[in-house]
Amino acid sequence: MKPAPFAYVRPDSVAEACEILAADEDARIIAGGQTLIPMLAMRLARPTKLVDIVRLKELRGIRSEAGAIVVGAVTRQVEVERSELARGALPLLMKALPYVGHPPTRNRGTVGGSIANADPSAEIPLVAVTLGAEIEIENSGGRTSMPADEFFIGAMVTSVMPGDCVAAVRFPVWSQPRLGTGFHEVSARQSDFAFVAAAAQVALDEDGRCIDAVVGLGGVGDRAQRIDVSALVGQDVARFPVSELIRSATEHLEANSDLHVSADYRRRAAAALGARALEDAIAEARAAGGVVQ
Amino acid sequence: MNPAAPLKFVSSNRRVREDRRFVAGQGRYVADIALEGLLHVAVVPSPHPAARIVSINAAEAMKMPGVHYVLTGEELAKATEPLMNGLDTPNVRRYPLAVGQARYAGEWVVAVVAETRAQAEDAAEKVRIEYEQLAYVIDSEDAFDPKSPPVHAGHGSNVLLDKTFVWGEVEKHFAESERHLSFRVVWGRNSTVPIETFGVAAKWDPWREMLDVWASIQMPKYPDQIARALRIPLNNVRVHFDVDVGGSYGVKRGIKQTVLVSHLARVLGRPVRLIEDRLDNMRAGDAHGPDRIFDVEIAFNDDGIVNSMKMRALDNVGAYAGRSPFQLGKPIGAIVGPYKIKSVQYRAISVTSNKAAQEAVRGFGQSPTNYAIETAIDKVAVALGLDRIEVRRRNFIRSDEFPYLIPSGTRYDSGDYHTVVAKVRAHADYEGLIRERDTLRAAGQCAGIGIAACLEPSGGNSSFEPLLNEKNTTTTWMDSCRIVVDGLGFVTATIHTTSSGQGHETLVATVIGEVLEIDPDLIRIVRPDSLNSLPSNTPVGSRMAIMLGGAAFHAAQKLKAKIIKLAAHQFGCAEQEVIYAGGAVSHGASGKKLAWAEHVNIAHRNFHLLPEGMEPGLETTHVMQVPTGTKLPENGRVQMYPCHSFEFHLVLIVFDPVIGKPEIRRYVIGHDCGTVINPHIVKGMTLGGIAHGIGASLLEEFVYDSEGQMLTQSFMDYLLPSSHEVPKVEIVHHCTPSPFTVFGQKGSGESGYLGSPAAISSAINDAVAPFGISLAKLPIRIAAISDAIAAAREAKAKVKA
Amino acid sequence: MKVTLKVNGRLRTADVEPRKTLLDTLREDFLLTGSHAGCEHGVCGACTVLIDGEPSRACLMFAVQADGYEITTIEGLAPAPGELSVVQDAFCETHGLQCGYCTPGMILSAHALLEHNDAPTREDIVEAISGNICRCTGYGQIVEAVEFAAERLRKTNAPRNVTGGSDDEPSIDPAAEAGAREGGVLEAAATRQGGRQ
Known part of the structure; x- marks a missing residue:
């Protein structure tokens, strides 16, 4: 299980990387390599050239910026897990990260790599879609950004064009003091890709009425998706029939069947885990009296 | 050995000597x-x-x-x-x-x-x-159909073996029994996958x-x-x-x-x-394991006593035969499990198909068979509304009935199943476990208790070969050891095969140290190449504690006898008059004593002091035949393995009815493999065997699609249990020595694995029993559980409507 | 391509194709065969090495990517030939292995955990080794080994920044050479408790 031959380059800037990528459409970016290298080893991917961006400082780091946390594409997953900044501002991402692979792959795997790989059951894309993150893309024309929901097109398919490089992910930060999150997933083994993953974030006012709520599901169809929970907004969450809301929102979801689980299973699990995630988020928000930074 | 003397090294918690090189990354594997x-x-x-x-x-x-x-x-x-x-x-x-x-x-x-x-x-x-x-064929029953395309045209069909054994008065026992039940269970193709x-x-x-x-x-x-x-x-x-x-665990x-x-x-x-x-x-790699369908009929009485069993086992060995069809033969040696089932009809069918070739897997077919037998016992209890442990107790062979001859010709050596079960029950607080299960159920969870009692036949010989192939007349199935005491008095002993983690070097050193009363850590163990080797049949059939341990024991006894003879000659007395202790020999009456170094010196340098006819040097060899392995089969009956370890599993599993992901909340195993030579090694085998069984029952399968393509080619889809999936296991020990081995030891190389799939299946089936459903194929996937419950709920809703 | 890697504190150079993994380079070019190939697609963990102290798959990195990091293999863990680190010794004490094939990766994962956390819970240990598949042991004695090692590390009074052994003793532990990292504690403890080996 050895990769087919390829050339290796390590550009000094994103601009140079984009130039190389634009010039050779069979060149591929490598960052953490935790998904790409198995594909190379099995010769399921056969790039002519690997463009290593993992040491580009301009793509690394976690910073707070205008109501958002911007995570550079080559920031390793473990660095986010250990980040005080992310811990305070992105509680949903913090809940999801322990489900990403296992510790050794999180030590090398990058946030941008997970986004660019666009596995339908991957946790980081799910959080990005759920929170309405923006994906920043750089190419020879400069930096642009697009909502995660538009970025992900299908299983392992994104809006990235030849010559593009995912540069950062801009996760919106909710500033409401009474904030709660929930994350659940089911997989064959804990470290496997999720059959279904559910993420929820809720903000409440002082009276326990919902100010904002989002619920996202991964693993069900060919990309992560948000489900409509707008009915919750303005309602007293203590009395709201959360399970029914989620059930009706998931009833007609397109779902995939595979070796391990059926489409029916995915729909049932989506309803159950979606409700559980939302209930957790509500409970956490209700318990949160203090101010979240 | 003097049976009254306390053991000095055997059964003590000594370190495993092989571990040192492995923890340093200094193992020497073939790729190195x-x-x-x-x-x-x-x-x-x-x-x-x-x-x-x-x-x-x-x-x-x-x-x-x-x-x-x-x-x-x-x-x-x-x-x-x-x-x-x-x-x-x-x-x-x-x-x-x-x-x-x-x-x-x-x-x-x-x-x-x-x-x-x-x-x-x-x-x-x-x-x-x-x-x-x-044209190709994948499915086992399809392959058995004479109309299926033969994988080997020259052979004419896909049937390699179709043999029915009748041991005892099966039809009479069925006619006399108050109740019958029948069922099918399927053991999915998996393997040990080192x-x-x-x-x-x-x-x-x-x-x-x-x-x-x-x-x-x-x-x-x-x-x-x-x-x-x-x-x-x-x-x-x-x-x-x-x-x-x-x-390896069989497959290499x-x-x-x-x-x-x-x-x-x-x-x-x-x-x-x-x-x-x-x-x-x-x-x-041609290293897949059994792929087996069981159809079982059971005849029993209202009190839960099982009288007779009919079992049809159809095994799909894949494209080539090799030795894999014999995996239907070995379980004949424990075909009634630990129970006094009076008669058995067993039809063993082996078919070829267009799947990868099968190879020997840990237990050589015994774990699937145990799964079928234990499912039967659970079903008898459920049918009668009796406690599942109680039904087992009523059918167990009693400790005073050993050696016990089972209908298929094997005499079980020893056991005390009732005591092991009683100890596990007490340790686990079985009643408390039932209360815990019921509390979980009341809270809307699925919860079930799994029970399995089974045997680990050990000391492997090859009696199944002549049983299934009359042209094969092999009864010899030996292992060997040579001990050399060099001119400076240091001891070196040999192993004539490779090992794959079983700690054989520790085994041999411990046994020789015990017999010669010298520190095992001072004994060097080497592995000569095959041209310098004595016969070995390698670590198969859970045999090395019995066979390599036995050969080392006898070689050491011979060495000790030679030293005693040599010393008695120096003292001018009879051999019976001297005492061997700690490597020295003394003569009580005269007070004379010869130390180890002195025997060595005489043996190596003083030919003139040797008794007449004694060879110089201190070197002995023993080639040991498997105990009880003396006869060819007669009338479809044969003594299979000599020793029979016992294990009793008690498990609590919990899962959400919609998500269906089993969580093993409690895992207790009672284990009796006779005298334990190294407790660390036996513990590791048992825990590892259980983990392997968790994989086989919940996660691992070589799946082929209808196009004949294997879907689980990588570790992304063939799922090996990680530390998250294997719970903490509590082991309850018991020791019933075997009368057929030198220290009373039995095998433990397959322990845990032989009962855990049955126990996990039992727990999940107990958990879904309130829905009136059962899950009859391993591995039991998450979705299979959830889908079956959803279907049952839907059907119930329809009935209500 | 020519690469210079820092492995177990030593700079080593090899001429490799870009497609050659760090694992194959360690084994074939540097003859460090303690890192094992199990699946070569990042699942089993038999090839685990430490990269800047963090457990990583050596099969999921190409050698050409690995320059500039501190790479530690199992060969870099023993304080001296024939002498074991506390973690290695703990694996021997509880028999936390059988065939030894997953063991180097398992021990490196355990070592990394104990560098961050010398009082891990069972859950911490299970999580830390969850990326290392063992087919022999069922993990029970491995968890016991890590618990035992943690206990011994807690019991040693060694200051966290002191290395064991005297200056003139050869050291192959990069952490010890660096002089201030916690790898040195393992070494110190091993030296102190050497009698148990």
Whole structure:
């Protein structure tokens, strides 16, 4: 299980990387390599050239910026897990990260790599879609950004064009003091890709009425998706029939069947885990009296 | 040994000596062996489950950088004999590479040799093979159908074996029984899947006419099979046993890989090696395990006493026969489990199909059979509304009934099943466990208690071979040890096979230390190569504590006897008058004493002081035949293995009815393998066996789709349990010594694995019982649980409507 | 391509194809065969090495990517030939292995955990080794080994920044050479408790 031959380059800037990528459409970016290298080893991917961006400082780091946390594409997953900044501002991402692979792959795997790989059951894309993150893309024309929901097109398919490089992910930060999150997933083994993953974030006012709520599901169809929970907004969450809301929102979801689980299973699990995630988020928000930074 | 004397080293918690080199990364595995000028092999797999090979064009591949050779099955078949079949099926021919026809997707068709493995893989992609697709069969029952396309046309059908045994008055017992029930359970194809794949390196020296082989092997008669296949004298084959094997648990039987590589080494005059990569290994390492359908009928009384059983076991061995059909034979030695079932009808059917070839897996077919038997006992209890442990207790053989002759001809050596169960019940607080289950159920969870009681036949011989193949008259199944005390008094002993983590060096040192009363840590253990070796049948059939331990014991006894004789001669007294203690011999009456160093000196340097006829030096050898292995089968009955360890599993499993993901909340096992030689090793075997059983029952399966393609080729889809999936296990010990072994030891190499699939299935079925459903196929996937509950709920809702 | 890697504190150079993994380079070019190939697709963990102290798959990194990091293999853990680190010794004490094939990766994962956390819970240990598949042991005695090692590390009074052994003793532990990392504690403890080996 050895990769087919390829050339290796390590550009000094994103601009140079984009130039190389634009010039050779069979060149591929490598960052953490935790998904790409198995594909190379099995010769399921056969790039002519690997463009290593993992040491580009301009793509690394976690910073707070205008109501958002911007995570550079080559920031390793473990660095986010250990980040005080992310811990305070992105509680949903913090809940999801322990489900990403296992510790050794999180030590090398990058946030941008997970986004660019666009596995339908991957946790980081799910959080990005759920929170309405923006994906920043750089190419020879400069930096642009697009909502995660538009970025992900299908299983392992994104809006990235030849010559593009995912540069950062801009996760919106909710500033409401009474904030709660929930994350659940089911997989064959804990470290496997999720059959279904559910993420929820809720903000409440002082009276326990919902100010904002989002619920996202991964693993069900060919990309992560948000489900409509707008009915919750303005309602007293203590009395709201959360399970029914989620059930009706998931009833007609397109779902995939595979070796391990059926489409029916995915729909049932989506309803159950979606409700559980939302209930957790509500409970956490209700318990949160203090101010979240 | 003096049975009254307390054991000094045996059964004590001593460290396992092998561990030191492994924790330092200093194991020596086959891939670590550096050979000058080594060439590497990659293989070209068949993309089709059945296809005639029309043509092979290697021209482009030969031109690739670093390539030395491209070998086809046709060429290899001309130069070699077909690989060994266990049954008398001469037209089921098997070679390392497909000859004329590929018989399963992934089968190796062409081998490419190059300077590096990467180059060999590059060239393998360039081999052009034209195929003509043929009809194929995947499903076991389809394969048994005479209308199915035969995998081997020359054999005429897919049936390798279809033999019905009737032991006792089955029909009478069925007629007399108050109740009957019948069911089908399915054991999905899985395997032990060691983390080290199979690997082999071979070197041919034409001037010395010597084939040197290094391999991650665990197989009886390995050098013999190499010599036969290559048509060379056995004394031209030298297998190096000082190679660490990275796990096997039965499957490391890489004879096809070895013949392939050895042939290439001879052709090329350079050392050649093949280290399977994970895809090679999963697709076509020919190391899958049993793939079995059981149809069981049980005849029993209202009080839960089981009188008789009819079992039909249909096993799908894949494209080639090998020894795998024998995995239907070994369970005959424990076909009634720990129960007093009076009569049994057993129909064993082995079929070929267009799946990868099957190989021996831990327990050699016993774990699937235990799963079927235990499912039957659970069903009897449920049918009668009786407690499942109580039904087992009523059917158990009592401790005063041993040795106990079962209907199929094996005499169980010893056991105390009632006591083990009582200890586990008390330890686990069975009633409390039931309350916990019921509390969980009341809270809306699915919760179930799993129970399994089963035997681990151990001390492996090969009685199933003559039982299933009358042309085979093998009854000898020995193991050996040699002990040498050198001229400075240091002790070295031998093992004549490879090991794959079982701690055999610790075993031999412990046993010899015990007998000679010297510190085991001072005893050197070595592994001579096959040309310098005494006979061994390798660590199969949970036999080494009994057989290698036994051989070491007897060799040490002989050594001790020689020392005593030598000393008595010096004292001028009778041998019975001296006492051996701690390596010294003393004569009570005269007060004379000879120390260890003095025996050594006399034996090595003072021929004039030796008794007449005594050979100089201090060296003894023992070749030990398996206890009770004395007869060929008669009337379909045979003494299978000599010893029978017992295990009793008690498990609590919980899951959400919608999500269906089982969580093992509690796992208790009672284990009785007689006298334990090294407690660390036995514990590790048991815990590892349970983890392996968790994989087999919940996660692991080689799945083929309707196109004959294997879907679980990598570790992304073939799911090995991680530390998250294996719970903390509590072990309750009991010791019922075997009367047939030197210390009363029994085997433990398969412990845990032989009952955990049954126990986990039992727990999940108990958990879903309130829905009126059962899950009858392993592995029990998350979705299978959830889908079955959803269907049951839907059906109930419809009925209500 | 020519690469210079820092392995177990030593700079080593090899000429490799870009497609050659760090694992194959360690094994074939540097003859460090304690790192094992199990699946070569990042699942089993037999090839685990430490990269800047963090457990990583050596099969999921190419050698050409690995320059500039501190790479530690199992060969770099023993304080001296024939002498074991506390973690290695703990694996021997509880028999936290059988065939030894997954063991180097398992021990490196355990070592990394204990560098961050010398009082891990069972859950911490299970999580830390969850990327290392063992087929032999069922993990029970491995968890016990890590618990035992943690206990011994807690019991030693060694200051966290002191290395064991005197200056003139050869050291192959990069952490010890660096002089201030916690790897040195393991070494110190091993030296102190050497009698148990």
